[in-house]
Amino acid sequence: MNIAILKMGTIRKSVSEDYDVLLIDGIGLSTDHFTIIDVPNGNELPYDIELDGIVISGASKMLTDEFDWLEPLSEWLRYFAKKHVPILGICFGHQIIAHAWGGKVLDNPNGIEVGTKQIDFRKEVKNDQLLKEYYPVINAQVSHVQSV
Structure with a gap:
């Protein structure tokens, strides 16, 4: 099983573990079942990968800010959705999913x-x-x- 975790931000160490660590712990599988992709820091969005699921983390960002990675990420998500890969978005991740399919995110x-x-x-x-x-x-x- 291979689940991609899209790490969309970081959490201050004084507050908590980072998003990817929290998600892996919450899902309860060993770390070798996950591919971590740090999208905002320029990690490549691989198309030549077998995925059983995608989880998009939250972040302290606002989707109404402009990000150069947003459209390539939206295209990548639509590609895997067409392959029937389940996608879960948490908070900011949910907003990204909405954007990828034409939804509006507003204050x-x-x-x-x-x-x-x-x-x-x-x-x-x-x-x-x-x-x-x-x-x-x-x-x-x-x-x-x-x-x-």
């Missing part, structure tokens, strides 16, 4: 959202391999300014 008209938020899942989640155990609702910790 939340209600301002900053911080704290515990109830997330109600659509009924399709009942059959989702990753999220079905959380159906129909989950309480999640959130901290963001922008939304899809």
Whole structure:
């Protein structure tokens, strides 16, 4: 199994482990099951790789800022989606997925959202391999300014 973790930023060591370490620990597989791609720092987006999944980390960035890697990354994600590779985006990663498929990311008209938020899942989640155990609702910790 090979899961690509797209590391979209870094976390200060005084606060926590970095995004890739947190994701690997959370997924619970050994490190040899992961390919870490540090997109903002110029790591190549490989097309000649077999992937079983892609996880896009969060970041302290805003998608409305301009990034020279955003369009090549969007194209790369669409390529693997056509190959039916599952893609999960967390926070900033979710915004990248939305952008790649034509969605809009804007400042939340209600301002900053911080704290515990109830997330109600659509009924399709009942059959989702990753999220079905959380159906129909989950309480999640959130901290963001922008939304899809």
